[in-house]
Amino acid sequence: FLTAYLFLYILLPFVGMGPVSASDIIFIEGRKRTIHVYTTHREYIVIPKMSYWVTALDSPCFFQSHRSFIVNMQYVTNFDHSLIHLYNDQYTAYLTRRKYSDFKEAYFLYLESTR
Numbered sequence: 579f580l581t582a583y584l585f586l587y588i589l590l591p592f593v594g595m596g597p598v599s600a601s602d603i604i605f606i607e608g609r610k611r612t613i614h615v616y617t618t619h620r621e622y623i624v625i626p627k628m629s630y631w632v633t634a635l636d637s638p639c640f641f642q643s644h645r646s647f648i649v650n651m652q653y654v655t656n657f658d659h660s661l662i663h664l665y666n667d668q669y670t671a672y673l674t675r676r677k678y679s680d681f682k683e684a685y686f687l688y689l690e691s692t693r
Contacts, residue, residue, distance in 0.1 A: 598622075600639075604653045604665050606631050608646040616669060638691070641684050644672040651688040657681070 602617045615622040655663040
């Protein structure tokens with residue numbers, strides 16, 4: 579799945595914005611009725627709701643750790659029972675207690691697949 583993942587492009591509905599590689603997305607955060615897409619280059623505020631992103635990023639590389647967060651496993655630095663640290667600890671995302679075990683399993687499977 580990694581090869582297909584590297585070529586997955588998402589068109590962000592943002593005026594004047596071209597395609598952004600899914601591999602550049604660090605995480606997506608829903609905040610106060612807006613969706614913020616954090617990439618390795620910049621942050622975008624986009625129109626589609628979180629449900630769109632959950633469907634569009636249906637890949638083992640992405641995990642919805644909380645109703646307000648979707649994280650890219652590629653950028654996970656470390657995690658504990660409540661937080662996921664991303665992109666050399668520059669960002670954090672919430673991890674719900676009930677999703678901790680699923681996230682841990684998904685993350686270790688992701689790491690195995692990249693070896």
